[in-house]
Amino acid sequence: MTGRDCARGLAVLAAAPLLGVVPLVGAAGGAQADGPGPSGHGGHHGGKGKGQKGDHGHKGKGKGKGKGQGRPAPHAKPVKHKKKARSVRLHTSGPGRTVLPGRTYDWPFAVTAKGPARTGRAVFRATLPKALEFVSGRRDCAVSGWTVECDLGAVRPGETVAGMIRAKVARRARPDEALRMPATVTWRGVRDAEDFPVARVARTADLVMVKTAPATARSGAPISYELKVRNRGPATAEDVFVHASGPVRLLTGNAACIPETRGFVCGVGSLRPGETRTLRLKVLPAGNVRSGKVLAYRSRVTSSTTDLNPGNDSATVRTRITAKKSTPKKGAPKKSPVKKGHAAQAGGKKHAPKRPHAGTPQSKRAGAK
Template sequence: MIHSFRLSARAITVFSALAITGLAPGLPAPAHAADGQPVPVQPRWKPEHRPKGLVGPARPVKAEKARKKRKVRRQPVEVRRPRVRLDVGGPEGPLVPGRSYDWPYSITNLGPRTAEGVFFRTPVPGGLEYVSGQGNCSMQGPYVVCAVGSLQQHQTHTGVITTRVSEHATPASTVQGSVEVKWTGGTTTGSFPATSISQASDLVVTANGPGQVQAGHQITYTFTVENRGPSAATGVTVNAPGTSTQTPVTVVGGQNCAAQGDQGVVCTLGTVGAHTSKTFTVVFKATPKATPGAIFVRRFEVVSSTPDLHPDDNYATVRPTVIRYLPTRDRDEFDDEFPDRPRPRPMPRAPRDEAPREEAPAPAPEAPAPAPRTAVEALPETGSDTQSRVDLALALLGTGLVLVGVAARRRRASSGRTGRL
């Protein structure tokens, strides 16, 4: 049997049988020795003269090629299905109650086939309220559902969900929503970035004070800062920016207040607890040369390091008007303000005549009767100044009548002398 041939098992078997029976061409029948043992047969040709069609050298197989063939055989057949990738994002930093935030997302089809019936679904976390959604989005029970439809190969769908933080959300609580994307034959999940609810307060400032200030005088305003919650406000300050132009009224000082450049002022209050308030005062002064009628306007703003829910009510405006000195002001108030002012001397009061008695003689009929003294007594009590003026007027009237009579007698006397001549 020749084992150097590279033939199949069937060819080797047939060739061996022919060699045994002596029917193979070119091979003699097996010879037997005298003792009956077979004699080895020598080939009639040399190895280099062997037929090329029947015998060939064995070729070694490389190890790398063998491993590759085994890998190819072991690799399973891949099913051609769509592959969907989900990417989500969220706002940075704590969420302030009362404000709205956007939550973006994108869906990409990476697979070789079209993804059919794709939709996006996420629940609304506690403390948030659904506002709107970009695309075909709506609230369905506790979930926000956005219908995407079909996604072709390497196609991307983007969207944004807008939510509002409730004013009653618990401060420092964690907010994170799960996300689910489904399509025909597959599902993928994810979650939005985790964040938290920030501390928040609601500060309100009011000012109370007179609406007028006299030139050269001072007025005091009382400010009240109230925190309506829900959290305490830290680093609270009330400030009024200065102006480069000269104003008729300036800030002299105040409680816990410090002057700033260009006539500005900053009042420090520190921490104002939830549902509590603090008050302070600010003193204003009108310059001595302030023009009467000028209006001084100064806006005060309250700020804090804690986010404010309603910043629109963080302002209070002071608007005093400059006026002249009021002479009709109460004398006691005037004397208290100027104690060293010299007091004017009161005018002497003329004695009042008593009522005429019944036995008094009647006035002469030829002369006009003077006004009765009872008329003077009937005048209202208006003070010593008015009475003195009335008495002086009556005296001047009487003197005038006397002078008129004297002049008349002199004219008559002079006319009589001229007639005699």
């Protein structure tokens, strides 16, 4: 420190009591006060971030708030755990792609509950199409109109409850009609919906066989048969065939017939609902069908279309075989017809001649003798 600087310092210390200013002693032993310095610039201020230029034009670093200093470390926000939302899931199944009129089928379903650990009541509902008739249901099911409601009871979270609807396909159901059944389930205020798989009404028919034959036929003579095939519907019967079985041989017919192992088969084609086809056949019994025997001749009708009533698809007729008609041999004399009176006299008792009455020429000659 130079002498000038020392003198300046002593002067300041001497004037300090008079001015009421507390002298500040710097790191170098010099006194510094707050406020503008000799050059008109502010001095060093503690508590501020970056120091300003001092007397020598250098920036000083303050002990106050700087970068990364003086501020408390930010606290991490607590992570809020979201509550698991409750939900319910409906699963449905069906009897298959096609169903038959008049038959009864099952439509199963299952309900799965998810959510917080709390039990709730579950209710299942389904709407039946008009072609289905409600029969019964599992899990306390009842029907009102076309709506089926099943009370599944209390269901715990994570639990799966199974149920089922049993319904009958109406006989009036149209062929190829689509059976759609929407369904819903509710559990603790949440809801899920899912339709049952679509099932279609199968194409069906009701074929009826009627067969007629003579009651008797002579041995070795052909026999004529008449077969009538009728389709009662409701759909068209496709690929219709008539199968005939028996110890006979086909002679003629008005259909395309081919022989089988025991009999023959005749193609009919397709029959629309209400249509009737008539087949007329002439057959010859086998040689072992002799007189006195009864010939049983059975026929049945088949189709690629499902028949709802197979009990009337066949018919059996019986014909008694009689002896052949006798014919006279060539050259043999014909017997003359015999009158009843002569036959009676020839084979009966001989009657005595009647006595002549009195007065007749015969009686007079008898008396003369």
